[in-house]
Amino acid sequence: MDLKKFLAAVGTTAIALLLALGISRAAAQLPLKILNANLAYANFEGLFVLEQGGRTACSRHDLNKWRAYFNQVVHLLPGMAEAWHMRGLCELYLDDRAAAVSDLEKAAALNPRFWAFQYDLGIVYLRQNNVEKARECFQKALATPPQFNAVFIKSSKIYADLIAKSKHTDIDILQRLQEGYRLSFVAAQLTAGAEPATVSAQLPLRLF
Numbered sequence: 001m002d003l004k005k006f007l008a009a010v011g012t013t014a015i016a017l018l019l020a021l022g023i024s025r026a027a028a029q030l031p032l033k034i035l036n037a038n039l040a041y042a043n044f045e046g047l048f049v050l051e052q053g054g055r056t057a058c059s060r061h062d063l064n065k066w067r068a069y070f071n072q073v074v075h076l077l078p079g080m081a082e083a084w085h086m087r088g089l090c091e092l093y094l095d096d097r098a099a100a101v102s103d104l105e106k107a108a109a110l111n112p113r114f115w116a117f118q119y120d121l122g123i124v125y126l127r128q129n130n131v132e133k134a135r136e137c138f139q140k141a142l143a144t145p146p147q148f149n150a151v152f153i154k155s156s157k158i159y160a161d162l163i164a165k166s167k168h169t170d171i172d173i174l175q176r177l178q179e180g181y182r183l184s185f186v187a188a189q190l191t192a193g194a195e196p197a198t199v200s201a202q203l204p205l206r207l208f
Contacts (some may be wrong), residue, residue, distance in 0.1 A: 048166060048207065066090050081110035082158045087115055089205060092124065098123065105144055115144040115180050116206050123189060123203055135191040141184040147179055153208050180206055
């Protein structure tokens, strides 16, 4: 597989789709009006610290507030995969490993076609030295359709809020998608022979 050609194709497909959608903020929004009133915690865009692979300190106070918020989301909207995913990442940093694995598995089961759910679950499996399961997740992440991922990110209320507050542009989203597929490709290759601890240290978690 030629990685450069593959990533270029991902970008082209996603760009064409976003243009077809008019790169519109009017994409379908999930019903979170009740939850919007509970967005009282500060620094929501600070969730991006969860992508740093542990290299950046994360406030337990913020983590607990974020987890409490996503507790509400999964209670009211148990079919929202991205809420399970976000809560799972918070739990991972709060050292509640069993809950984190359960939530990330739930997210991947609810939406197996979103690359980040498969990829992050693979990272967690890798940290548990379960290389076979990790590799399977990375391969699934690599096989997810770029066009679906672009639509999912744009139509998710959680991601829409996160993108707006962090001032990510549509170009940023496309670049994140390309980087996500690159990471999935690298992870799938590395798990073919390297030690799990070595591999997981090189791979960051990703929100989307």
